[in-house]
Amino acid sequence: MAEAEVNSYVVLGAALFMLLNSAAICVYAERRIASFIQNRIGPNRVGPLGLFQPLADVVKLLLKEDVTPVQGFRTIHTIAPMIPVVTALLTVAVIPFGDGIYVTDINAGVLYLLAAASLGVYGVTLAGWASNSKYSLLGGLRAAAQMVSYELPLGMALASVVIFVGSLSVVDVAVAQENWWFVFLNPLGAVIFIIAAFAESNRTPFDLVEAEQELVGGFHTEYSSMKFGMFFLAEYMHVVINSMLITTFFFGSYHLPFAGYWLPEMSTTAKAILDITVFTGKTAFFIFLFIWVRWTIPRFKFNQVMSLGWSRLLPLSILNFIVIAAILFAINA
Amino acid sequence: MATYAFVLLAVLAVASALAMVLNKNTVNSALFLVLNLMSVAGLYLLLHAQFLAIIQILVYAGAIMVLFLFVIMLLNVDEEESLFDKFRAIYLVAFLLGVVVFGQIVYSLGGVTDLLPEISADMAYVGTVEAVGEVLYTTYLMPFEMTAILLTAAVVGALMIAQYKVKTSDQEE
Amino acid sequence: MIGIDWYLALSAVLFIIGVIGVLIRRNAIVILMCVELMLNSVNISLIAFASHHGDITGQVLVFFVLAVAAAEAVIGLAIILAIFRNNLSIDITKVNLLRW
Numbered sequence: 352m353a354e355a356e357v358n359s360y361v362v363l364g365a366a367l368f369m370l371l372n373s374a375a376i377c378v379y380a381e382r383r384i385a386s387f388i389q390n391r392i393g394p395n396r397v398g399p400l401g402l403f404q405p406l407a408d409v410v411k412l413l414l415k416e417d418v419t420p421v422q423g424f425r426t427i428h429t430i431a432p433m434i435p436v437v438t439a440l441l442t443v444a445v446i447p448f449g450d451g452i453y454v455t456d457i458n459a460g461v462l463y464l465l466a467a468a469s470l471g472v473y474g475v476t477l478a479g480w481a482s483n484s485k486y487s488l489l490g491g492l493r494a495a496a497q498m499v500s501y502e503l504p505l506g507m508a509l510a511s512v513v514i515f516v517g518s519l520s521v522v523d524v525a526v527a528q529e530n531w532w533f534v535f536l537n538p539l540g541a542v543i544f545i546i547a548a549f550a551e552s553n554r555t556p557f558d559l560v561e562a563e564q565e566l567v568g569g570f571h572t573e574y575s576s577m578k579f580g581m582f583f584l585a586e587y588m589h590v591v592i593n594s595m596l597i598t599t600f601f602f603g604s605y606h607l608p609f610a611g612y613w614l615p616e617m618s619t620t621a622k623a624i625l626d627i628t629v630f631t632g633k634t635a636f637f638i639f640l641f642i643w644v645r646w647t648i649p650r651f652k653f654n655q656v657m658s659l660g661w662s663r664l665l666p667l668s669i670l671n672f673i674v675i676a677a678i679l680f681a682i683n684a
Numbered sequence: 685m686a687t688y689a690f691v692l693l694a695v696l697a698v699a700s701a702l703a704m705v706l707n708k709n710t711v712n713s714a715l716f717l718v719l720n721l722m723s724v725a726g727l728y729l730l731l732h733a734q735f736l737a738i739i740q741i742l743v744y745a746g747a748i749m750v751l752f753l754f755v756i757m758l759l760n761v762d763e764e765e766s767l768f769d770k771f772r773a774i775y776l777v778a779f780l781l782g783v784v785v786f787g788q789i790v791y792s793l794g795g796v797t798d799l800l801p802e803i804s805a806d807m808a809y810v811g812t813v814e815a816v817g818e819v820l821y822t823t824y825l826m827p828f829e830m831t832a833i834l835l836t837a838a839v840v841g842a843l844m845i846a847q848y849k850v851k852t853s854d855q856e857e
Numbered sequence: 858m859i860g861i862d863w864y865l866a867l868s869a870v871l872f873i874i875g876v877i878g879v880l881i882r883r884n885a886i887v888i889l890m891c892v893e894l895m896l897n898s899v900n901i902s903l904i905a906f907a908s909h910h911g912d913i914t915g916q917v918l919v920f921f922v923l924a925v926a927a928a929e930a931v932i933g934l935a936i937i938l939a940i941f942r943n944n945l946s947i948d949i950t951k952v953n954l955l956r957w
Contacts, residue, residue, distance in 0.1 A: 427715070458812045462738045469746025473718070476750070480711060480757055488757065495754045499747065519813050694867045701871050701894055705878035710886055717890050720871075724897055727864070731908040736919055740900075743923050748893070748930045755934045756886055759941050778880035782873045789869040793862060819913045820920065831924040838928035842935035 363454045366443040374587035375405035381642050388646045409580065417576040420483055427481035432578045434474035435585035441467040442592050447525045449605045449626030460521035461509055464596065468551060472498040474585065475560060475570050482573035490569030493653060494560040498551060500660040505547035507668035511540040511675050512600050525604035530611035532603035539671045541601040543664055548597055552589040555645040559653050594637035598630065605630040690730055696723040710756045718749050735813045864905035871898035885947040889933045896926045
């Protein structure tokens with residue numbers, strides 16, 4: 352177990368600051384990449400290259416009227432947008448950003464991540480219910496069913512990583528990938544984890560929760576102003592968080608490929624800078640993957656989402672887990 | 685510090701439990717139960733049971749209560765009429781019964797309160813995943829396997845009960 | 858440091874609230890939730906005993922209680938769904954077809 356070298360409050364502050372800002376950067380990146388994929392220009396008027404566009408978006412959201420449905424449930428309607436933001440912020444507590452750079456190392460870190468992810472479903476579901484609108488309710492119900500279903504393959508994929516490490520601490524998972532990333536040892540698990548992470552963050556091709564052709568705006572049909580802004584923020588923070596998780600569990604965390612074999616000894620500062628750069632670079636790539644997929648692949652039907660989750664991914668992930676466990680047992684025995 | 689945390693969590697747990705029982709709206713009841721489960725998870729942390737605290741949130745708050753909410757929303761039932769607008773004899777009976785059972789428990793607690801041990805010093809190692817897992821897979825392996833069978837049976841049974849089209853009679857003919 | 862008797866008292870209070878809830882509510886889902894509350898209060902006292910005796914067995918028992926609670930919730934909700942499909946209500950006073 353690597354000792355914490357940097358003060359955890361410093362790491363926490365920096366991580367939260369970066370996470371909140373990364374949502375704004377993601378919005379800009381999403382619009383630019385979308386326009387690139389669709390062969391148009393995209394936002395380019397506010398500031399150089401349209402870089403201040405997220406700022407303009409936020410100002411617009413803040414100045415809009417905040418509408419609450421008269422027949423809705425006011426308190427829950429107000430609380431619901433905060434839940435996904437809070438659960439997204441909770442996750443940075445256990446993610447290691449570099450060698451010894453983490454907020455805290457708890458011995459059930461992987462379970463903690465799963466628990467935080469499983470609480471996120473309340474935001475969307477309650478928002479759908481409190482709006483007292485058919486479209487919102489359908490969106491909320493879909494969210495509940497979909498996120499509960501995809502937690503199982505997600506958990507099994509994580510379990511197939513954990514048996515390599517022999518520890519539920521996320522820091523240990525990161526340290527164990529110094530030589531071999533788990534994507535090389537466990538490629539099927541990586542694929543399952545990435546698909547389940549897409550479903551958990553409600554992104555296309557799994558964004559049935561807000562499918563605008565069928566459900567108007569899905570769970571946020573009745574939301575406006577900064578309450579909608581919170582959902583918007585939460586969606587992009589979940590994209591960032593899930594990219595971080597994919598990086599941490601399968602793509603070597605802060606390690607370069609096979610770093611243990613060739614990377615020379617470095618001073619602590621240089622290593623820290625390298626680690627954070629590598630981690631950020633990989634995370635940025637997976638954020639790009641999220642956006643790329645969104646503008647390339649069409650949306651599933653709901654029955655397809657359910658059958659993919661329950662009758663394809665779940666058996667596959669269990670099988671993957673059993674095979675890996677058997678091989679590891681044979682090697683160690 | 686631990687004392688303040690305990691008082692806060694205990695008050696939160698009792699208040700949310702009361703609110704759950706007394707609330708007319710089923711969804712609000714479910715949400716208060718979630719709050720109660722979370723404060724209980726906090727109490728587990730105070731007792732150095734980190735693994736179970738996280739499992740409590742993961743299983744109870746994250747899975748079971750979402751299932752409850754899902755069913756409540758799916759059925760979309762009317763609110764039952766207010767609890768106290770019409771006095772019914774059963775309220776009195778329930779309250780008296782509650783008081784009697786509570787008195788019993790407190791009485792039996794009072795009898796043994798001097799015999800109870802202080803919190804054990806080596807608990808910091810006991811609540812971890814490794815410790816729980818080790819006991820679970822050695823001493824309690826058999827009950828663990830039976831839990832698996834129980835859960836499988838529950839899932840199959842729930843599917844059979846809740847299936848929309850139970851086997852129609854003309855198939856048997 | 859809080860003594861174990863406080864945890865046991867809290868557990869008793871929560872248990873009683875659960876019992877009263879089961880007795881006075883008519884909504885089947887709320888009754889099921891009150892049963893969960895009672896299981897939960899038992900878990901508190903189990904964990905309190907486990908950590909005060911320094912014995913892991915109590916925690917393992919809580920683990921089993923959690924599994925049983927999950928199974929119970931699933932079956933209970935399935936039964937409630939079936940009842941609702943038959944008489945469009947989950948008020949337990951209206952489920953009286955088998956009473957006489």
